[in-house]
Each structure stands twice: as structure tokens, then as C-alpha cells.
Amino acid sequence: MNPFDSLLQPILDHYSELSAGDFQIAPAPNVEMGDVALRAFVAAKKLKMPPPKLIADIQEAVSFGPEVLSLEAAGPYLNFRLDRNVFGNAFVADILSTRERFGSNGSGKGQSLLIEHTSINPNASPHVGRARNAMIGDSLVRLFRFESYEVRVHYYVNDMGRQIGLLVLMCDDLESMVFDDVLDAYVEANERAESDPKFAEQGYELLAKMESGDPETQRKFFEVTEHCLKGQLAVLARLGIEYDEFDRESKYLKDPRLDALVGALEEREAVFVDEDKRLVVDLSKIGHTRDEGRYFVLMRANGSSMYGYRDLAYTVDKMGKGADVNLWVLGEDHKLYAEQQALILAAAGEPAPESIYYAYILLKDGKMSTRQGKVILLSEFLDEAGRLAAERVAEQCTDLDTEEQNAIAEKVAVAAIRFAILRIGPNKNVIFDWDASLSFNGDTGPYVQYSIARINSILRKYGKPLPETSDKFLIDVDSEWSLLTKLASFPETVATAARQRNCAPVAQFALDVAHAFTSFYHECPVLAAGSDAQIESRILICAATRQTLTNALAILGIEALERM
């Protein structure tokens, strides 16, 4: 996996008690020190030797192949000077032969993975806060498919509850209702429910009617939620986000599998009916150690189920599909809730999915709220980004017609938004800044796309069919070498991202590559290089960079562009 692992072999041959995992080998902090640096802290500990002593021993006793030009010990580090042509050539050949698979470690080969994400309540147009869930989830889907998992994407449709009941009351003539107006209706419904207890009561009554199986009410609920779901999916599709299956909450109203689960809880005396006739789980009986969050209500006094009950049924259903890995993406506000669910499931011998949390996107004056209409709609945000991108494309690509320009602009807008969200670690709060999120300069998705567009421009002008290897590959500038070693580290980055269930390292990697490439671009003329061998070598470097960046962006759900 590590592109320099081969350098370890002579060392391992010499010290039979050590293995590759006892060493770290990676590009040196800067080129003056060397091409790659060996760290042997773990190995030294195993041999009960001070690290500098072991490094000196290795330098003294181990003989390396001809690809190692020189060695220099620097305290606990051993710095290698390498034959860059040999390594660079190997990197490029690897990238250009594995193509769109370059970077994949195939760690999910033969395994299935089920992921649930987004699952926005079907009551209004999604806001950018919710979109964080969708983008994080969707990129994980892409990451794990890249790693050869068989991935199924589920979306839980919360088509029940008082909120939906209220909305149904507001939506008599659904036909004439544009999707974006549903938010206004929803906000109005919630305001009315606040001030008018009768109206609020009507919401509950409608819900009860729906739960009791009244076909007309069920039809209304379905129509309203379906209308909202369709509208939401259309917005999400603009970001390239799609799902395989939609699971409606109303399907899990009564699930016979939950009788067994409640039975298991009864056996452990972890469930009781309280003085108000509600069915409650006492989590302290099954491993919960604090007072906070100790009780979990399953059923109301009237026998209707709570959200958490239906969600348990849904989870049992999902887990029953037998995927090797089960994930769900949740806002951090669901942390305790997910832990409670996992405890209940564990008590009944049922497995629980692995949760991936993300923190909220906040407005400058606090949290977004769909109920209060205090939101930035994803659709508006996309429109604005598209408009700004279109202005830019119109300046840049004057020879293209408007339709072509707009197609590019939409992809640039998506890149800006997805990248801005995905490059930040998921458990970091984000304060939404309209200007910063719509910037196309600096460390952004469009900057990465721009690097690719420049490469494409060079390769177009090159004119000839692209070579895949060169027998006279040569590297004579540091920026070429830095770029290539960065490219070669892509599989490790992907492995890290998959292990952490976090795509942010891939975004950071794409930026690092783009920066390394632009330094190379300014320093090394490609088409006007000094010799045919150098032209060919640099063309290969460009092609390898394009392939790597394209693959990294694909994981983030961002398209590479021919030009922009």
C-alpha cells in the first residue's frame, strides 16, 4: 500500500524479528533533508534500543538496491536519496494502468454495506444544514463503492407524526402548490398550532385517524409526503445525490419482530408500564449508567407507538438484510438517542448499525429551524452559486454557447458547495458564511476543477495520443518529484478515509495535489520542455495528475471538467 514499502525489504531481511508495521516510511518534511524518511521508533522499542542507535545500525549493516543513491542518518531518522526516475516512472505507470481504479485498495471486495442517510422529514424544502447529512452520506457511498463494497443506500421517510398531520391540514389543494411554497405552509401550520390549541388538537386527531387505518386519511398523508419527498429528491439530485430504497415509517407501525424484542426486555425487567399507562424502557437495567436519558418511552397511553418504537422496528428490518457493514449518518443531536437504541437492541441480542455523526451548520444568529422558517434553502443556495458561476464562465469561455456555459456553471456550483462542506471534519460546527461558501478562489472545489481544466488544455494541445509509459522517464525538478510522491500516496489517503468513515482527508488530498500541480505548472513548461524525453515525461505527469484528481473528486461527488 505504501509506495515506498519496497525499501523496507532489505531491513526486514536483516532483522528477522521485525515486520513492516514497525516502520514508517514517507516523504521527508522537506526536500533538503532527503527524498523519503524512515522512522523506526516502534522497531527500536522492540529491539530495546535507542532509535538513533538502530538508525545507525541500519545505515551500517543493511545494503539497499541501486535505486537508493545515498543514506543520511539524522538522529532518529534515516533519510534516503533515491533514483527519482525509477520511482517516478513506477508511480506514473501504476496510475495510468489502473485508471479510474487508482487509489482503491479494494478493501470491501465481496462485502456488502448498507447505509442510511439524509432522511429529511417530508415537510419542506431542505435547507443547507440538512444537506450536510446528505453530502456526507453520499460521499461515503461513493468512497465505499470505490473500495469495492456492494453498497445499498436507504432513505427513511418520516411520513407520520403530528407535524405531518398539521401540514396535511394546510394542503387541501395540493395540485396548485409549488414545492417551495410548502415551507411557508409548514411554518404557518406551526405558528397556528402555537396560538390555536384547537388546530393543534386537529393535527393529533388526524394522525390518530391515519394510524387507525382510515384509507382516506392515509391517502392524504401519502400524497402530501410523496409531494414533499419528490421535491426534496429533485433538489438533492442537483447535487448528484441518489438513493436505492425508500422506507416509509408508516410501514413499521406494527412489527411482529418487536414483540420478541419487548419480550427480551421483560425478561431482564427493563420494561414497565408507568402510572400514566405508557410503555417505558428502563435503560439502567441494561447497561445505561447515568440518570440522564435513563428512560425511553415506546408506547403512549392510548397504545399508539412513539417514533423511537417505529425506529427500532425499522432498524431491526435494516439489520435483517444482513449487510456486512451497516452505517447511518446522524446529526449530533441524535447521539444519546442512537446510544439508547443500541442498548435496547443489544439487550435483545440484536445488532445495531454504526453511527456517523456530524455537527450542525449554524447561522450567525443561531441554529436553523425549519419550523420557524429560519433557514437557508439548499435550492436557493444552489441557484445563487449557479448564477455566480455562470457569470464567471461567461467571461472565461466566450466561444461556448449559453447552454454549454450553463452546464459548466452548474457543475462548478456543485463543486463549490460539496467541497466547502466535505473538506471540514464532520464533528466541527460550521457557522454558515454566505460569501465564503460561494467563493471559487483559494482552497475550493472549483480550484481543483481548474487544475484539471488546465491539464486538459495542455493534453489537447499536445495533439498526439497519450503515452502510458516511457522508457526514458526523467525527473529533474523538485516540484515534479513532490507532485508524484503526493499522487502515489492516494491509496493510503483513501484507506484512512474509509477507516475513519470520513471523506475530509480526500478533499484535503485533492487540494494538496492541486497545489503541487500548480507549482509544477508554473515551474515546468510541458509542451515547450527541453527535449522529447522531457516533454513525454511531463505529459505523463500531467495525465497521472488528471487521473488522480478525477478519482478523488469522484469520491466527493464532484465532476472533473474538460474546460472552465
Add this chain to the structure above:
RNA sequence: GCGCCCGUAGCUCAACUGGAUAGAGCAACGGCCUUCUAAGCCGUAGGUUGUGGGUUCAAGUCCCGCCGGGCGCACCA
């Protein structure tokens, strides 16, 4: 009050999971388009990694205590 997450340059974020001189972008200042796309590049300036202890050959990273922010803590979904 209790639990979880976060705190790194004026601002937004990195830092190969404990390793060499803590790196990018934005904002500021100074350069670079008759040469492969200036959505760019080069340079200057900007840091006691919130704070006080501890562990270690080595701490932004691990442990404990404070301070500040976010989220949550039974009949919402």
C-alpha cells in the same frame, strides 16, 4: 447539574492518529499575463496550539482540573 463534541495565525480550516522547523486558503502588503487558462503563481507579515498541571526520549495530539462555544438529557420526529 450530568454526558458527548469542539477550541490551532485577525477569519475559515489542515497537521500522515505520539515524532524533525505547526501548514494551506481568505483578508493585508509587494511582485508576476506578447510564454501550456491570472478561478493562478512567487514573496512579506501574521503562533506561548483557550488555560493550569501531569505522563513520555518526544505532546496541538494522551490523562486530570479550570475557561469559552455547540448538542443532548421520558410521552417531538
